Amino acid sequence: MSLFSPLQFDVAVIGAGPAGSAAALAAARCGKNGGARVLLVDRAQFPRAKVCGSCLTDEGIATIHSIGATRVLASATPLRSVRVTCGARELRISRPAGVAIARELLDTALFEEAQSAGVDVRLATSARVRPDRTLELACGGQRFEVRASTVIVADGLAGNALDEIDGFTWRIAKRSHMGFGAILPAGSVQCAPGEICMRVVDGGYIGAVQLASGEVDVAAAIDPKLLRAAKNVALCARDMLGETVLDAPALERARWRGTPLLTRRRARVAAEGILVVGDAAGYVEPFTGEGMTWALSTGAAAGTLAATHAAPHQVWPRRYAALTRAPRLRCALLSRTLRAPRLVRAMLAVGERFPLPFASFARSLGRTSHACDHRSASTA
Numbered sequence: 001m002s003l004f005s006p007l008q009f010d011v012a013v014i015g016a017g018p019a020g021s022a023a024a025l026a027a028a029r030c031g032k033n034g035g036a037r038v039l040l041v042d043r044a045q046f047p048r049a050k051v052c053g054s055c056l057t058d059e060g061i062a063t064i065h066s067i068g069a070t071r072v073l074a075s076a077t078p079l080r081s082v083r084v085t086c087g088a089r090e091l092r093i094s095r096p097a098g099v100a101i102a103r104e105l106l107d108t109a110l111f112e113e114a115q116s117a118g119v120d121v122r123l124a125t126s127a128r129v130r131p132d133r134t135l136e137l138a139c140g141g142q143r144f145e146v147r148a149s150t151v152i153v154a155d156g157l158a159g160n161a162l163d164e165i166d167g168f169t170w171r172i173a174k175r176s177h178m179g180f181g182a183i184l185p186a187g188s189v190q191c192a193p194g195e196i197c198m199r200v201v202d203g204g205y206i207g208a209v210q211l212a213s214g215e216v217d218v219a220a221a222i223d224p225k226l227l228r229a230a231k232n233v234a235l236c237a238r239d240m241l242g243e244t245v246l247d248a249p250a251l252e253r254a255r256w257r258g259t260p261l262l263t264r265r266r267a268r269v270a271a272e273g274i275l276v277v278g279d280a281a282g283y284v285e286p287f288t289g290e291g292m293t294w295a296l297s298t299g300a301a302a303g304t305l306a307a308t309h310a311a312p313h314q315v316w317p318r319r320y321a322a323l324t325r326a327p328r329l330r331c332a333l334l335s336r337t338l339r340a341p342r343l344v345r346a347m348l349a350v351g352e353r354f355p356l357p358f359a360s361f362a363r364s365l366g367r368t369s370h371a372c373d374h375r376s377a378s379t380a
Contacts, residue, residue: 009039009120011306012135012148014127014161016042017050018060018292019278019299020154021110025067026303027152028117036307038119039146041137043126043155046111047104051181051257053207054217055079055196055289056106057098063296068117072109076101077212080194086201086341089348093359095196098289100209102183102217106292128161129153133273149273150306150313154299156279157260167271172264175339177204177221177285179259180233186214188250189241199240200344206240221262221285221335233258263335270316275302281320284331286338294324 011027013020024040056076064072076099083092115121125139127146135146155161162168191197191208198207204222211217220240230236233256238245245251265282269275278295301319305312337343351358 007039007144007146008037009146009148010036011150011152011303012039012041012127012146013152013154013303014041014129014135015154015156015159015278015280016040016044016046016111016114016121016123017107017154017156017278017295018110019280019295020152021107021114022063022067022069022296022299023152023154023277023303023306024119024121025069025110025114025117026300027307028114028119028303029068030304030307038114038303038307039122039148040111040114040119041122041125041127042111043124045124047108049183049255049257050103050107051179051219051259052103052217052292053181053196053219053289054100054102054209054211055098055292056101057289057293060289060293060296061099063293063300067300069110069113072106072113073099073101074109075105075212077210078194079196079209082196082198084344084348085197085199086344086348089345089352091348091351091355091358093351093355095359100194100196100211100217102211102213102215127155128163129165129274131164151274152299152302152306153274153276153280154278154295157262157264157283159280161280162274162276165271165274167268168276169267170264171267172261176261176263177335178224178227179219179221179262179285180227180237180256181217181219182237182251182254182256183211184216184218184254185247185250186210186216188245188247189216189218190244190246191216197244199242199244200338200341201240201242202341204240205338206237208241208244221338224261227258268317269320270313272313275306275312275316277302277320282324282328284328285335286331290327290331294327297323 013024024038027036028038079098080096082095127137137144191210193210203226206220208218234251262285269281277298
């Protein structure tokens, strides 16, 4: 393998998911003198499948609009309600907010939008940050060195770009669930258009949402011990989905994917020349649209900051905390509740009589503080 002369960029982004593409797009469109010179790399080829609830909240939609990427929502389907089932109890909550959009389509549309904004996009390219803050890219048997004023790391839960940098270790919750999911054929699971369907069972929960294609995105969080004890992932999903399964063989044929332990956070999210965003900075379990929302909001804020601030690493920890504190608390509360089916059943019984507080909580999902919007990041 050969090592070529260093490539120079203002901002280099590792990971082209929602957080990384939003960071690259924001940096390219708000940098000084018409835009920063931005590099965006991802080890995968696109389109690529991801375990994801495929729900995007209103706040995430607002971020997409604010970075000038509205057209990526062309394949989105409006969401109108949430249906939660636990045992014999069921509660349907009106929630006319957010959209369902397949991650394959969203990710591809976002990085293409970044590319059209002048971002240098390189797929099938792995990247690691060296101790001297340079990047080493590897693609097709060749290695390239990159130097950037700021590196934004958005390589997700399983990313390894920061393995050589001290201080960025993961803190993983002791009782963290694992995730798994698949895209199922239309009609294989009972799930009405515009509805988020969530079932709570002992040891985990599973959600389903119908996409614009008619296919159904299924994502679950489960105790790792139960998943390991299951004969296979398809049977585990079938047991969790229960009577909503209309075509069991379709679950067997599906390509199921898994995640590492979900609930975790970095020991820190910034160092000189480095900002960490999206799932690479931390995650809390529920598949409610919160994850993609804070990926987009933190990515866009970090991209703006990197392109406009002389020392973005000094500002980013406070900015990141302000953007994620409230949604993380909501998700932590929801996660703990969903671990107790008896409590969930009791709450659903209450919700049948007094639905307004539950509808209010459902509407709160995805909200961040407008005072922390990425558009004001450069003034922090």
